[in-house]
Amino acid sequence: MKIFLIKNRMIIRLVFLVILIYSCKVEPIQDPNNPSPSAIAAKGTLSEIQNLVDGTESGIRINMNFYYDDVSVIGREYYRFSTSDPRFTSDLLGKGTAQLDSNTFYITNPFAARYRAIKNANILIDALTNTKAPITSEQRKAGIAYAKTVQAYQYLLISNLLYNNGLRVDVKDPDHLGPFLSREQGIDAIINLLNEANTDLKNNLVEFPFHTTLYSQKAAEFSKFNRALAARVYIYKQDWMAANTALQESFLDLNGDLNAGVYHMYSIAGGDLLNAMYFPPNSSGETRVVQPRFITDAEAGDKRVINKTLLRTSEAFQDDLKSNYDFFLYKSNIDPIPIIRNEELILIYAEVKAQTNDPAEANKAINKIRSAAGLGPYAGGNDTNSLITEILKQRRYSLFGEGHRWIDLRRYNLLNQLPIDRPGDDVWIQFPIPANE
């Protein structure tokens, strides 16, 4: 029938049209506003790799102020007063029935920022692995080792906060995140990562195929930063021998500048971060003030107290806490913040020696620190316990506000020594795993 013939013809045409549309491809459009990580990971240029390095070094600074506040407030080094947020003085100090919350900025912000930097470093590793740029395989290895060192540092900071709650290490695939490992497994994973990186750094004579602000351009030199971090992790693990070896390969210099080391950098360039650990002296509202015991516990004439605190013109008061001293470690909003420096390495050296029955070397190191602080030589006992007590005290003053006190007392099981400011306050051992995990 003619009708059906015509109908059939129409149907044929329709089928034809459908085929046409299938053949009409839409080219996927890359993000027109930003670079794509997958494209750079697949075939990044050297300048794109440089951007990732800069982004990573910028990213490892983000929300570090919360990290330092967490460690320092719980470690009773200073109080963080804030009119806009009472949780610095309630939750962190365990005021009354207040608990650490798993979905509050003090854990979620630093936690997320560290994993963001780890993610960025993973993209950097992929980019270095796949780049077609003219770099030698030694440079490629060195670059990857750089990224792993940075990642290991980020993991360490997370482990410091979560402690016995463990650590998630496998985060390569956001759709299939690995399990939370135990604290010990986490620490081992961090050490493995550092050692793996160091294999490619040590004795590697090339320069990185990018510019870094962290320690050195030369792989072999950068290895010293890697070993410094390793020494810190080994003493957390109480592996004194390994710590000693790492120290020897680090930038430890018993006679050197105590401030030599690796730093987070800040600037007033538009869009750059400022050092958020700085508040102008005598600030009210938002401020950090010294826990009074830091002043009263100090030996007379300790220059570190004078250098790191400032007598306020009026007492700061909030939430039943008060202090006459500003936390004044940084003198401007662009002062660099140390990641690790020689003073800490000397104290690690002292600790390792004290733990391995070498009180003479321990004394030597302690006295380097004491004399720099304007104090006379150490006069206490030379048994391990006395030496460790002295070393913890020197660490308290030398590394004030740099994120150590709470961790130090925790690893020696001495958190009960921390002062309780208000009846009912608690000293927390660790932060909960963020709720969204």
Added chain:
Amino acid sequence: MSKKINLLFLLCNVLLPFFSLAQFTISGTVTDATNNPLPGVSVIHLNSFVATSTDANGKFSLVIPKKTGTLEFTYVGLARQTVPVVEVGESFVIKMKEDVGKLDEIVVTGLASSVRRSNLGNAVSTITSKQLVGTTVQPTMDAALYGKFTGSNISANSGAPGGGISIKLRGITSLVANSQPLFIVDGVYYDNSSINPGLNSISKAAGQGNTNFQDNPSNRIADLDPEDIDRIEILKGASAAAIYGSRAAAGVVLITTKRGRSGKPRIELSHSIGVQMQLKKLGQRQWTEDKVLASYGASAVPLFRGANGQIFDYEKELFGNKGLMNNTRVSISGGNENTTYYAGFTRKDDEGIVKRTGYKKTSVRLNLDQKVTSFIDANFSANYVTSNADRGFFNNDNTSTTLGVSFVSTPSWVNLYPDANGNYPNNPFAPSNFIQTRDLMTNREHVDRILLGGTATWKIFNFSKNSLRLIARAGMDNYTLNTIAIFPRELQFEKDGNGTNGASIYGTTLDKSTNFGGILVHNFKLSGNLEFTTQAGLTSENLDQDNVVNTATQLIGTQTNLNQASAIEVQQTKTIQKDRGFFVQEEMNYRDLVLLTLGMRGDKSSRNGDANKLYYYPKGALAINLHKLSTWNASTLSQLKLRAAYGESGNFAPFGAIYSPLVSAVFGGSTGSLITTTRGNEALVPERQKELEGGFDIGAFNNRVSLEATYYRKTVQDLIFNVAVATSSGFSFAWKNVAAIRNQGVELALNATPVLNKDLQWNFTVAFWKNKAKVTRLDVPAFNTGAFGATLGTYRIEKDKSPTQIVGIGGPSDKVDPQSGVAVYGDGEPDFNLSSYQDLVYKNFELSVLMHWKKGGDNINLSTLLSDIFGTSPDYDAMTLDPAKQLTNGKFRLAALGTTARPWVEDASYFRVRELGLTYRIPKHVFKNIADVKVGVSARNLINIFNYSSYDPEVSNFGSNAISSNVEVTPYPSSKSFHFTLTVNF
């Protein structure tokens, strides 16, 4: 695409030999009810689809293949007539009559086909030119839509000149993606972006409490001149809009502009002059020394004493401008049987109610229709618009610099006026002097826009029983938007270290959209009873938008050029999109009794994670005209139609949601790349709306009375939201399809013509509509969104609750949910809307009135909060709120701050006489039949009744945001206006 079009042409060339030659000529004359010849009536031989239209003398002539079948005569607004060809004799005359029930109105149902309203399976609202602009002068196209059709919730974002309107059709259709309907003008996709001018760098409104910009930009549909519009069809949901596929989830507004009709040139000149003024005055607080002491402390008392009792009426100063409105309009149309043209010119110049604000627009349009050969028709539309909108500086800020916030911060006894040398004093109570800001700052949107569209129709063959047409369509929409914001360095908040020593914010947006389509339409008749219309086509739409905002600060002297500054920041944002689609549709008509439509659209887009995946959007509609049954007794019920329709449509994720980019991170002297915090999702699927609607149309007394009733139920699935994820992934948020919303509603429209005689005609429409929305799926825990947090009232997305519910913190007397910690205080969604349009013609007079009642729906009103905090609320000292009669209203509300959000959630119901117009047509003989002259007076928003404590319940601090649009923070107040119009037709 060009390859595809070529193939289409090839296909059609093969079919060309089927083209048939005509054989018979018939002719006649068409007149109106009063026997005047009627030009421009379209005449079609239904059996062969040969068509023409009448000339200036109402005459037509048609060459048809066979002298059998039926002729159909149609003319907009008049009832369709059909005549068997055999009755068409030598001096055939046919008289057209008014289409009282609007049953013969032509409604577009496919991309290339249309049906008469009486055969429509959907409830499609239409607005004619007369309803749109016939009553009063309209500021913008979208403002002209208020209250004129069912199923909509239209709201002005503020009273600022130049537009800014949010349109929601049948409820909430998205959480964060596009919530505004798609506008198509003569087949051209019309961009309706709202583009921020970058005022946030001054107001800092985004950041504390809410991260959205609150720049109050206009939306670009405002560029379209309402006077050029012939007809608007509103496809409110997927059941009608499915053929527009992945862009149609928020509905589609189809706009047809005026076109020429054959005949001698018709010239229309009109000029309207008007004045606008503040819609509602709030008044000011009366002051005494005690109150000054209580509100501002002892330091303010000497200032108050120094004022010596002098009070300034700042409300009048700031909002009291009587804005002069001028609208000049010229149009010429005409043509012959082969060519018709329409040219329209509009010049609009409206002053705002705030000095130095206003809206100027010039629009030129040319529409051409050309018969190229007996089998090819082409039409072409061109529109050029240039406009300037000076919008002032209002809405929320965190710097107390907007005119609105500064105004509520200032007590009436502080003198802010400049001295004799033009030096403005600093405002002692706020960081800015709003009189100085108003006099010196600029916030202008300047648009140059060109719209071009064309359609060619090729009748490939034309047999007695079937015909095939190929329609090719192309459209281009191109505009440049310049946003110019200048804050000179002598402003209080810019100088002396208070700001950046001046700021010049210059934005440029280049927007280019193009769309192409090729459609084949096949008509097929089976033995006169059964008729099929098949159409299939390919479509292509492209969008390319490039927005650059330069913020220059530290200006040199009075210079505003970007290089006359010592600091400059640039932000560039591009949006690129390519869509390709196809569609097929089959319409079946059995004796106008049963009408069935089935269709399907397939779309792919670069906006989707997989750019080449086709998403399918089916639709179907059925209408049964029971009155066409042979057994029907039409004596009283002249029409009874049952109809049902189903359709699906889509909505893209926000642009960029498929990407997980590296963002820039400044580090010392260099800029690095750092992974973003929100993970893109390539597996994101478009939001999908599924709508089922059903209803009936009843006409009685020859359709003098008709009722259209519709019930709909639409679910929007796979709603996209930015959800929090495990941050060890390196991301804090990720885009996901997580929710669904169901909208159910009823729409009723009653049309009646109670009186229809020579001297008196009375038409009216009463419309009622109601929508209820509910969140039916939520894969993430309930969350608060929008506005400024629970303390001041916020929206909460929660399963089984309305998506626009307003919640906040509460005290013991509030019903605080222990789980969420918040109490429910209201809902942005109205209980119902009722509108009435009345048109009364008595001899040469015509009176038309549009009234609109919105019942229910709540706003979060923070203007009141701010004026309470600054002690300037007009009712601060009244004692009407506190049940204990202890506290004044201001103190009572402030006492609630931090305890309950209740005082800031207010009922936003209103009743308005939106439009009122009276025209008088001067008898033709007065001007010797040369000209037809009309004079008219009209008013907009003449009567407003509401119990809302600010200027106008119709307001949105967040523009056209899907959820949180009903929030007020010191907006540009609404206005009412009066107009006198003179129209001359030659």
